[in-house]
Amino acid sequence: MIAASARSAAPGRRPWTFYMLGGLFGLYLLFLYGPMIVIYVLSFQGPNGGVTFPMNGVSLIWFRDIFQVGQMGYIPSTFERSVILALLVSALTTAMSVAAGFGFRRRFPGSVLVFYLAVASLVMPSLLIGCGIGLEFRFLGWQTGVFTSALGAQLTWTLPFGMFAMFAIVNRFNRSYDEAASDLGASAWQRLRYVTLPILLPGIIGVAMGAFTLSYDEYARTTLTSGTQNTLPLEIYALISSATSPVLFAIGTLTTVVSFAVIGGTLWVIFRMQRRRASSRPA
Amino acid sequence: MNEARLPAVRSLSVLVMPASRREEHVPTRRAPGWLVSWLQVGPLAAVLLLLFAIPMLLFLTVSFFDYDRVGIYPAFIFDSYQDVFTNPATYEIYVNSLRFAAITCAITLLLGIAIAQFLIFHIRSATTRIVLFLLCAVPFWTSAIIRAIAWIPLLGREGAFNQTLIALRITAHPLSFLLFSNFAVILAYVHQLTLLMIGPIANSMAKIDPALLEAATDAGASRWRLMWDVILPLSKTGIALGLVLVFTQVMGDFFIIQEMSGGQSGSVVSELSTEIQAMQYPPAAAAAMVLVVVVGAFVAGAMRVVDVRKELAS
Amino acid sequence: MGHLPHAAPPRVLPPSVIPYAVELVAVTKLYGATVAVDSISLRIPRASYCCLLGPSGCGKTSTLRMIAGHEDVSDGDILIGGNNITDLPPVRRGTAMMFQSYALFPHLNCLDNVAFSLKMRRVPKAQRYKASREFLTLVHMDSYAERMPGQLSGGQQQRVALARALITRPDVLLLDEPLSALDPFLRVRMRDELKRLQRELGIVFIHVTHSQEEAMALADMMVVMNEGRICQTGTPREVFDRPVSPFIARFIGGHNVLQTPVGPIAVRADRCRLAAAAEEPHVSGRVAAVEYQGALVRVSLVTELGDEVSALLPDTVFYAQPIQPGDPATLVWSLHDTHRLSEA
Numbered sequence: 001m002i003a004a005s006a007r008s009a010a011p012g013r014r015p016w017t018f019y020m021l022g023g024l025f026g027l028y029l030l031f032l033y034g035p036m037i038v039i040y041v042l043s044f045q046g047p048n049g050g051v052t053f054p055m056n057g058v059s060l061i062w063f064r065d066i067f068q069v070g071q072m073g074y075i076p077s078t079f080e081r082s083v084i085l086a087l088l089v090s091a092l093t094t095a096m097s098v099a100a101g102f103g104f105r106r107r108f109p110g111s112v113l114v115f116y117l118a119v120a121s122l123v124m125p126s127l128l129i130g131c132g133i134g135l136e137f138r139f140l141g142w143q144t145g146v147f148t149s150a151l152g153a154q155l156t157w158t159l160p161f162g163m164f165a166m167f168a169i170v171n172r173f174n175r176s177y178d179e180a181a182s183d184l185g186a187s188a189w190q191r192l193r194y195v196t197l198p199i200l201l202p203g204i205i206g207v208a209m210g211a212f213t214l215s216y217d218e219y220a221r222t223t224l225t226s227g228t229q230n231t232l233p234l235e236i237y238a239l240i241s242s243a244t245s246p247v248l249f250a251i252g253t254l255t256t257v258v259s260f261a262v263i264g265g266t267l268w269v270i271f272r273m274q275r276r277r278a279s280s281r282p283a
Numbered sequence: 284m285n286e287a288r289l290p291a292v293r294s295l296s297v298l299v300m301p302a303s304r305r306e307e308h309v310p311t312r313r314a315p316g317w318l319v320s321w322l323q324v325g326p327l328a329a330v331l332l333l334l335f336a337i338p339m340l341l342f343l344t345v346s347f348f349d350y351d352r353v354g355i356y357p358a359f360i361f362d363s364y365q366d367v368f369t370n371p372a373t374y375e376i377y378v379n380s381l382r383f384a385a386i387t388c389a390i391t392l393l394l395g396i397a398i399a400q401f402l403i404f405h406i407r408s409a410t411t412r413i414v415l416f417l418l419c420a421v422p423f424w425t426s427a428i429i430r431a432i433a434w435i436p437l438l439g440r441e442g443a444f445n446q447t448l449i450a451l452r453i454t455a456h457p458l459s460f461l462l463f464s465n466f467a468v469i470l471a472y473v474h475q476l477t478l479l480m481i482g483p484i485a486n487s488m489a490k491i492d493p494a495l496l497e498a499a500t501d502a503g504a505s506r507w508r509l510m511w512d513v514i515l516p517l518s519k520t521g522i523a524l525g526l527v528l529v530f531t532q533v534m535g536d537f538f539i540i541q542e543m544s545g546g547q548s549g550s551v552v553s554e555l556s557t558e559i560q561a562m563q564y565p566p567a568a569a570a571a572m573v574l575v576v577v578v579g580a581f582v583a584g585a586m587r588v589v590d591v592r593k594e595l596a597s
Numbered sequence: 598m599g600h601l602p603h604a605a606p607p608r609v610l611p612p613s614v615i616p617y618a619v620e621l622v623a624v625t626k627l628y629g630a631t632v633a634v635d636s637i638s639l640r641i642p643r644a645s646y647c648c649l650l651g652p653s654g655c656g657k658t659s660t661l662r663m664i665a666g667h668e669d670v671s672d673g674d675i676l677i678g679g680n681n682i683t684d685l686p687p688v689r690r691g692t693a694m695m696f697q698s699y700a701l702f703p704h705l706n707c708l709d710n711v712a713f714s715l716k717m718r719r720v721p722k723a724q725r726y727k728a729s730r731e732f733l734t735l736v737h738m739d740s741y742a743e744r745m746p747g748q749l750s751g752g753q754q755q756r757v758a759l760a761r762a763l764i765t766r767p768d769v770l771l772l773d774e775p776l777s778a779l780d781p782f783l784r785v786r787m788r789d790e791l792k793r794l795q796r797e798l799g800i801v802f803i804h805v806t807h808s809q810e811e812a813m814a815l816a817d818m819m820v821v822m823n824e825g826r827i828c829q830t831g832t833p834r835e836v837f838d839r840p841v842s843p844f845i846a847r848f849i850g851g852h853n854v855l856q857t858p859v860g861p862i863a864v865r866a867d868r869c870r871l872a873a874a875a876e877e878p879h880v881s882g883r884v885a886a887v888e889y890q891g892a893l894v895r896v897s898l899v900t901e902l903g904d905e906v907s908a909l910l911p912d913t914v915f916y917a918q919p920i921q922p923g924d925p926a927t928l929v930w931s932l933h934d935t936h937r938l939s940e941a
Binding site: 014015017018021022024025028029031032033034035036038039042052095096097099100102103104105106108109110111114117118119120121122123124125126127128129131132133135136139152153155156159160163213217219220224232233236237240248249251252255256259260263267 | 316317319320321322323324326327328330331332333334335336337338339341342345394397398400401402405415417418419421422423424425426427428429430432433434435436437439441442443474477506527528531534535537538552555556559564567571574575578579582586
């Protein structure tokens with residue numbers, strides 16, 4: 001059950017708790033992936049099939065349907081909107097979180113307040129925040145829109161995540177690097193550009209990717225702040241209530257593929273970076 | 284190590300620093316630390332203030348307003364709050380939501396501890412651990428909404444699960460409680476939120492010095508004792524964070540409960556959203572404030588366990 | 598015939614006239630209310646190897662970091678080469694620091710690490726790489742130029758860190774416990790390297806350590822610190838032969854500290870013998886332990902008053918007349934080896 005017994009036992013001999021916990025983990029994975037498999041399988045549903053089993057033949061017709069103009073709108077354009085929004089949110093979140101992460105390296109007046117503000121923003125019910133922002137815009141006489149109020153609403157969700165992630169990342173950063181750099185003649189800007197940011201880069205990329213995913217999937221805060229246009233999650237929600245066809249599953253499969261590509265690609269980049277720097281043999 | 288003689292240093296054809304090497308390249312004055320920090324934290328703080336704090340304050344203000352079918356009017360009355368507290372439906376809804384929250388917290392906590400324990404203490408190779416973590420995270424790369432509707436073909440009367448049970452002759456009739464029931468709601472919550480528990484707890488467990496565990500075993504601790512007396516107390520922070528995340532997600536949910544209960548159950552926020560749709564802002568705001576207080580109380584309680592200073596950088 | 602006007606006195610003294618490379622004048626460091634360094638003054642001659650020695654928390658690392666400029670001075674002045682550098686940033690002091698963790702930039706290979714300071718001064722790539730290779734050769738790491746720090750052993754990382762520091766042509770090299778992370782065998786070899794480098798370069802090395810063996814082996818000038826103050830300065834031989842206080846005698850090791858009617862005294866353990874009590878100074882007691890150390894055998898006694906003393910005997914002498922723990926024995930030494938200590 002503990003690292004010690006894992007280490008001290010001969011390789012191959014595991015305590016019984018390993019099998020018990022391992023079995024539990026296996027069951028959990030099965031449980032996690034159950035609905036996923038359903039989605040992937042049903043997206044290939046035959047032309048006459050419905051949203052449940054049994055499969056009435058196999059076809060790609062629902063994938064093709066995605067590209068038809070439907071009752072709610074045109075899926076590819078919604079998708080595009082979601083992606084652009086996610087990119088914007090990711091860029092803004094990364095920039096502001098990284099800066100804030102550096103800012104919190106010292107104690108400064110108001111630091112605790114900002115900390116709790118971020119915590120509050122994270123735990124408050126998303127719908128409330130969306131509604132609140134909608135109200136705020138109404139009082140100011142501004143129109144809500146995807147790239148204004150929805151963007152802002154999503155930021156209230158991604159910024160706390162980004163900030164806390166940066167805390168962990170910056171904490172691991174050895175102060176000696178800063179001192180060595182200034183010892184060797186680097187100015188504050190040079191330190192940032194040549195030492196601090198490059199060393200933290202894998203973590204920062206992780207934050208960017210995390211923010212992208214959070215935005216891309218975000219529903220609750222976006223729903224009351226997106227104005228007249230929809231992001232992909234909102235579009236899907238609308239489709240659920242109106243049409244129930246396997247198109248939804250096809251969309252699910254496709255978006256998963258997109259997520260895989262984005263996240264998989266990012267992870268591969270980070271992995272490559274870490275391998276270059278990590279020890280290839282014990283010191 | 285090469286034992287060859289050191290080259291005479293003075294004859295090195297090394298670039299000699301220009302005599303003016305101590306010339307200005309760096310300014311000697313530095314801006315005060317707190318100012319730099321303010322500039323760095325500023326943008327983030329500004330966004331949170333403008334887009335979170337102010338809307339919340341707006342809610343607070345509006346909750347005291349007067350309203351009728353036509354619109355809302357600035358005032359300072361407690362009518363909306365009175366309505367909230369005297370309406371028996373409020374308590375019913377809260378009890379319902381809190382019940383769901385408690386059950387979900389309990390299940391996800393157990394699962395979270397078990398899985399985090401497995402991943403951190405039983406998996407020896409760091410690569411395998413990362414791969415397994417990723418496996419847990421991959422389903423979340425598909426939208427939550429789509430995942431929610433995937434339950435229907437899986438758990439419905441004619442769904443795959445029931446058909447399998449019947450085929451294996453475990454039951455004769457399809458189980459109807461699997462979907463559109465409290466069971467289904469909890470199932471969906473656990474599916475969605477366990478990862479939020481695994482993350483912080485695994486993070487806390489990973490910080491435990493393995494030497495502590497070895498020392499405890501040497502002193503005669505059984506596996507149970509080790510769990511209760513060493514691992515769990517040292518993972519307090521992770522557990523508290525996990526509980527906060529799961530609790531607030533359940534209390535703030537309006538989608539899963541609606542879909543999975545088939546409309547039979549309501550949550551605090553789903554009720555809220557109805558009022559919001561109807562543009563009845565003051566009662567919605569009052570109800571929202573009450574929810575904020577409830578959630579805030581829980582979070583404040585849980586935060587006592589978390590060492591804020593340690594979580595902050597420095 | 599008139600007077601020749603007096604030549605104006607030179608504004609800057611030529612280096613050969615300035616006797617001390619590094620001078621600390623009443624330097625104090627406060628962390629809040631805690632006094633880490635208490636108004637210390639020190640003068641380090643040119644081209645000397647200076648070791649700051651003391652137990653954990655004595656202020657030696659704080660002192661080093663103040664000289665480096667990584668720690669602000671609460672009070673006092675620091676002069677390098679006659680110039681008051683107390684308020685200058687690290688890069689303008691003429692110092693370079695070797696960190697305990699080496700702090701090699703993990704994202705740059707060895708060549709780029711060593712060339713870093715030149716890159717900060719915008720030296721063109723070809724020139725700085727050439728210089729970098731020369732310094733890597735100096736520390737025998739030229740074949741590792743393309744490697745990343747994560748691929749090097751501790752000893753190798755240290756040599757690269759050394760090259761990186763030396764390329765800035767410092768007047769003073771500051772070393773923060775450089776040998777602590779190395780295994781004992783490597784430690785001794787690196788000691789030789791450091792000493793040799795210092796002599797070749799002819800600059801001041803200031804080396805912080807908590808190991809008296811290391812300090813004695815390396816230092817031209819040893820500075821023993823405790824609780825923020827300097828207890829004794831001198832050559833290793835001076836400090837070992839004539840410690841000033843009971844603390845130093847105990848810390849430096851190899852001494853017996855005894856209370857006498859005229860005050861505390863110290864006697865080197867290797868100047869003690871086991872013999873019958875006679876006219877010479879002696880203490881009696883029981884043998885507590887016998888420790889074989891190879892060329893020497895350490896016999897520790899507990900005296901009648903309960904003090905612990907020990908004698909370091911050549912092995913031949915011990916085995917001529919071996920004794921056991923529990924046996925009564927008397928420690929004897931000659932009057933001329935008695936060294937008076939101050940009270941503190």
